[in-house]
Amino acid sequence: MVVVVVSADDPAMHSSQNEQDNRFYARFANIPLLEPADSQEAKDMVVSAYEISEIFDTPVLLRTTTRVSHSKGIVEFAEKTEAPHKQFVKDASKYVMVPSNARGRHQIVEERLEKLKQFSEETPFNFIEENGSKIGIITGSIAYQYAKEVAPQFDYLKLGFSYPLPMKKIGEFIKNHDKVLVVEELEPFYEDQIKAAGLKVEGKKYFGHLGELSPYRVAVGFKEVGVLDEIPVAVISPEENMFPRPPVLCPGCPHRGAFMALKKLKVNVTGDIGCYTLGALEPLNALHSCICMGASIGNAIGMERVNNSDKGTVAVIGDSTFLHSGITGLMDAVYNKTKVTVMILDNSTTAMTGGQQHPATGLTLMGKEAGRVDIPTVVKALGVKSVRILDDYDYEATLKTIKEELERPEPSVIIANRPCVLMPKRIMDEPYVVDAELCTACSACFNISCPAISASEETNKHGRPKAVIDETLCTGCSLCAQICPTEAIILKSHFVKVEEV
Amino acid sequence: MKDNNNYGILIVGVGGQGVLLASEIISETAMKYGYDVKKSEVHGMSQRGGIVSSHVKIAPKVYSPTLSYGQADILMAFEQAEGLRFLDWMKKDGVAIISTTELIPAIVTSSKKYNYPEKPVEIMKKKAQNVIAVNADAIAAELGNPRLINTILLGVASNYLPFESELWMEVIKKRVKAKFVDINVEAFNRGLKIQLSSVEA
Ligand SMILES: Cc1ncc(C[n+]2csc(CCOP(=O)(O)OP(=O)(O)O)c2C)c(N)n1
Numbered sequence: 001m002v003v004v005v006v007s008a009d010d011p012a013m014h015s016s017q018n019e020q021d022n023r024f025y026a027r028f029a030n031i032p033l034l035e036p037a038d039s040q041e042a043k044d045m046v047v048s049a050y051e052i053s054e055i056f057d058t059p060v061l062l063r064t065t066t067r068v069s070h071s072k073g074i075v076e077f078a079e080k081t082e083a084p085h086k087q088f089v090k091d092a093s094k095y096v097m098v099p100s101n102a103r104g105r106h107q108i109v110e111e112r113l114e115k116l117k118q119f120s121e122e123t124p125f126n127f128i129e130e131n132g133s134k135i136g137i138i139t140g141s142i143a144y145q146y147a148k149e150v151a152p153q154f155d156y157l158k159l160g161f162s163y164p165l166p167m168k169k170i171g172e173f174i175k176n177h178d179k180v181l182v183v184e185e186l187e188p189f190y191e192d193q194i195k196a197a198g199l200k201v202e203g204k205k206y207f208g209h210l211g212e213l214s215p216y217r218v219a220v221g222f223k224e225v226g227v228l229d230e231i232p233v234a235v236i237s238p239e240e241n242m243f244p245r246p247p248v249l250c251p252g253c254p255h256r257g258a259f260m261a262l263k264k265l266k267v268n269v270t271g272d273i274g275c276y277t278l279g280a281l282e283p284l285n286a287l288h289s290c291i292c293m294g295a296s297i298g299n300a301i302g303m304e305r306v307n308n309s310d311k312g313t314v315a316v317i318g319d320s321t322f323l324h325s326g327i328t329g330l331m332d333a334v335y336n337k338t339k340v341t342v343m344i345l346d347n348s349t350t351a352m353t354g355g356q357q358h359p360a361t362g363l364t365l366m367g368k369e370a371g372r373v374d375i376p377t378v379v380k381a382l383g384v385k386s387v388r389i390l391d392d393y394d395y396e397a398t399l400k401t402i403k404e405e406l407e408r409p410e411p412s413v414i415i416a417n418r419p420c421v422l423m424p425k426r427i428m429d430e431p432y433v434v435d436a437e438l439c440t441a442c443s444a445c446f447n448i449s450c451p452a453i454s455a456s457e458e459t460n461k462h463g464r465p466k467a468v469i470d471e472t473l474c475t476g477c478s479l480c481a482q483i484c485p486t487e488a489i490i491l492k493s494h495f496v497k498v499e500e501v
Numbered sequence: 502m503k504d505n506n507n508y509g510i511l512i513v514g515v516g517g518q519g520v521l522l523a524s525e526i527i528s529e530t531a532m533k534y535g536y537d538v539k540k541s542e543v544h545g546m547s548q549r550g551g552i553v554s555s556h557v558k559i560a561p562k563v564y565s566p567t568l569s570y571g572q573a574d575i576l577m578a579f580e581q582a583e584g585l586r587f588l589d590w591m592k593k594d595g596v597a598i599i600s601t602t603e604l605i606p607a608i609v610t611s612s613k614k615y616n617y618p619e620k621p622v623e624i625m626k627k628k629a630q631n632v633i634a635v636n637a638d639a640i641a642a643e644l645g646n647p648r649l650i651n652t653i654l655l656g657v658a659s660n661y662l663p664f665e666s667e668l669w670m671e672v673i674k675k676r677v678k679a680k681f682v683d684i685n686v687e688a689f690n691r692g693l694k695i696q697l698s699s700v701e702a
Pocket of ligand 1 (some may be wrong): 273292351
């Protein structure tokens with residue numbers, strides 16, 4: 001069987017909840033590891049990964065990082081070849097992992113690893129670049145590019161097939177150089193193994209294992225070692241005290257209505273990952289945990305069971321995330337009779353990652369017709385007795401429903417089903433405007449964090465700015481109008497009429 | 502213009518301003534011209550009003566897809582304060598092409614902790630030699646489409662890159678939707694007329 005697993009790590013956590021080094025999974029599972037360093041290698045290594053999987057009868061881990069995945073370079077294609085279709089061949093000793101068979105398989109895995117070690121010594125993915133230097137660099141993945149950029153003069157052993165490591169080749173390389181440094185991002189994956197083999201290298205202590213490397217960080221490390229004099233520096237001083245520009249819920253985002261209500265109720269809100277995680281940021285501050293995808297319901301169950309709050313606990317989870325890993329949590333709540341309120345923010349898409357389809361949209365990722373899972377039916381089938389469906393653009397109804405459901409002594413589910421304003425279709429209804437005469441500059445609308453609302457030049461008598469709405473951004477969701485205490489926010493067409501009068 | 506054989510370009514803006522399209526167009530033009538090109542950006546949150554930055558590296562052979570501080574030959578900013586935020590990524594004698602667009606985020610409006618800088622372009626002009634402030638909003642409004650800031654700035658930037666106009670046009674035609682080609686070509690040409698007289702072009 002041919003299996004290739006692709007996994008991308010996210011050093012510096014540009015869009016992840018944690019920083020981890022998935023190369024360890026290859027070592028843990030005793031399977032080969034490929035690490036591309038650019039787009040061309042990424043393409044070439046996929047082809048090779050399939051070949052290696054087939055030849056050695058093993059799963060293969062192809063591991064990239066953000067900077068490999070989120071970059072583009074020129075790629076040359078090879079001739080396309082068709083692989084013959086193969087059928088599953090029954091073989092209980094290989095595929096039925098009862099102890100008597102599994103023992104035999106472990107033996108095979110160990111033998112396979114020996115063959116892979118040999119392969120690692122020979123594969124062109126582990127290559128040496130000689131420049132006549134006494135300093136040798138052992139590196140792989142994006143760190144290779146950074147090192148080459150700042151110090152092309154050194155000798156390089158570039159690892160592309162990096163588990164099992166080509167330890168003989170590494171030993172030779174170390175023998176042929178006065179000083180050998182290991183440059184790798186995140187954990188000392190190569191370094192620890194090389195040291196454990198009794199070879200002398202240095203690395204992590206100069207380059208660190210937090211965040212992502214950069215040409216600059218690698219240069220600074222080389223300088224610290226004493227092998228590089230010049231490092232690239234900025235001559236223009238950085239601007240101090242710049243304001244932040246965090247991502248925010250879009251104008252018209254239906255999640256805003258849910259968070260306005262949750263904030264008002266001052267409940268503990270366990271969260272999950274998706275656009276709605278932005279409900280945690282200032283000034284909404286209405287989501288209080290986000291551990292990993294699918295954690296919200298389990299977190300809420302735990303908190304409820306220790307009676308953490310007299311106001312109650314609400315788990316907030318997106319539609320895509322609910323289908324991915326929320327169902328088992330909800331089953332737990334039903335089974336263990338835990339009084340949690342689960343709010344499924346069903347915007348009919350996987351918004352945060354770019355609007356992909358999911359099992360409840362009725363379309364495949366390629367936009368073709370597919371089966372459709374009905375979320376309310378799933379929830380009821382799990383045994384949830386109270387399932388409420390609402391429109392999160394209706395602030396009062398949202399507030400009232402959450403309040404009622406919090407009173408229940410059993411698990412309950414609220415499904416807020418207003419679709420995303422961006423995907424799959426951009427929704428732009430008639431915009432709202434602010435009547436400056438009625439606006440008292442109370443800042444209530446500023447606090448719902450809508451990018452379409454900003455401070456006007458006009459102020460009240462205390463010098464506080466009134467609000468103004470950018471009509472090109474406003475989608476007409478009406479949430480700000482619903483909470484404006486002086487009814488100063490009105491539909492544009494209505495405003496014009498008033499002026500005419 | 503003289504070919505330096507090596508260009509680092511940093512393009513910055515706010516989600517939705519077309520940073521990624523601009524960097525795609527530069528990269529493809531450079532590739533067609535015959536250079537090696539790498540580009541990198543992180544855009545997970547780009548649609549949600551956050552900062553978007555894209556690095557483009559052009560040379561006979563490119564290793565790192567990202568720049569280091571102080572290494573950009575050209576800084577293109579589609580929002581003026583973002584230009585200021587990223588100015589230290591530019592070389593002292595680099596060219597900063599800044600749209601005077603002002604986008605004040607909700608967090609600045611709702612919190613007393615933060616301020617939007619007063620006159621970011623003036624601050625930049627004090628810190629760097631070559632700052633071109635472009636009123637791209639006004640040009641875009643004249644052309645009848647507010648979403649042309651990126652193409653106008655590409656036109657300005659093309660004065661500082663060695664690629665011929667025809668090559669730029671070829672790529673723009675391929676990259677933008679058919680019904681927007683003409684207006685983008687016009688926007689590019691408007692940008693083309695803007696340059697620093699003090700900089701050799
Ligand atoms: C374990 C894991 N897998 C994948 C992701 C990437 N990811 C981030 S948000 C998200 C889904 C968001 O969809 P949804 O829950 O419907 O919320 P929305 O963004 O639409 O509000 C995914 C898959 C992740 N963060 N963690």
